Amino acid sequence: MTIRKDNKGSSGRSYRGEGGLTSKVKKKRGLSASSRRWIERQINDPYVTEARSKGYRSRAALKLEQIDQKHGLFKPGQSVLDLGSAPGGWLQVTAERIGLNQGKGKLAGIDLLDVDPVSGTLIIKGDINDDEKLAELVAHIDGKADWVISDMAADTTGHRPTDHLRTTALLEMALDTALRVLVPGGGFLSKCFQGGAEIELLTVMRQSFDQVKHIKPDASRSESVEIYVLCTGFKGVPDDYLFAD
Template sequence: MSGEARGPDGRPLKVRVKSARGRTTSSQKWLQRQLNDPYVARAKREGWRSRAAFKLIEIDERAKLLKRGMRILDLGAAPGGWSQVAAKKIGLEQGQGRIVAIDLLEIDPIPGVVFEQMDFLAPDAPERLMKLLDGQADLVMSDMAANATGHKKTDHLRIVGLVELAADFARKVLAPGGSFLAKVIQGGTEGALLADLKRDFAQIKHVKPAASRADSAELYMLATGFRGSAAGDRDTAEAED
């Protein structure tokens, strides 16, 4: 039994949130959506830290991305749902692979995962994280999202900018053949960013997992087959010109 309140027909009853002094309309809507979200309830039952865990599970089922023994960097990892999923998939508890998770916020420990409270944009971040990873990464994954302003065009530009920064970071730490997975907004990987990624990776895919809310514009970009040091050499040459 799930413990959910159910009507005479056996269907779960929808939870309604009473208005509260000091709570904005948007926060009230968010809370009601959370309380009625089946993925939130399922995450609690199954021990995942967030509903986002199901997004990575579905992406991996489609792309066969997570393999035993991988070295993984998880950017913007809090509260840790993606690292939880990856740890199980790569055999971390059996001593296989390595995961380094970073965030500006603290994260409760996850068995086997190395956590650093830091900014991936710090100048020493690539070198520091590769040392913690004991080598180059096979996968850089990011479920980060810029704080929403409510202005569609501004939010679009902010998420594109964040993905560009994460992609630049990935180029510095990925091993040849490695992959980059990041949250984007629909239409948010067009133009220069997509052209750069196609030049540096063998294949680019877009995935919208079922766990992404239907009314959300988010989807995930998966770039596989990193071409290696040639990308870094090109960036260096451009900087010298």
């Protein structure tokens, strides 16, 4: 568990980088064609450049920034749980929006991986399925959240149906967490990979919230099946809903 009062990572990394012209990665022994393509895409991606220029740790930060700009998610002083935080881009955006640096709001995040500190934020290394870790997170935000946001994604296997089921299981855990901790009127934002298995979860969302929208921010790659579900106006847990053990 780490709470730091400044904005630097423990590694002292600045996260700022430089943008660039279209670049090619030279053929090198040991680098597969797909790795080379991935690196070229990163180097030439304008959102990677924009994220770096804004000091964000991840390209993903821009997705949340765009969603917040368009849908007006956060207000100063709110309490937020961020699930699947590494490397911390969403935490950076949220901290700024809820005014953590001015002593407003509460923010806690969890990831299987290490996350460098974000000023005033509780970051736990662990699995969202671990009840003790969840209890620690929830205690930090005094037991209630205005928002639960989740960008959790499972490592891909390359087998699309398997990847879809694994990511949908994470969506289910994120929704289950939201239903436990949201205040009335609260909101839930989560990554969702379309493929069929998510339909039952969408039914629970529609029963629990006033509004459920599918959104695709510009920074989400068009070729990806990734979308985000944005649920607002938490009404309460459906009568027949069974919480995960």
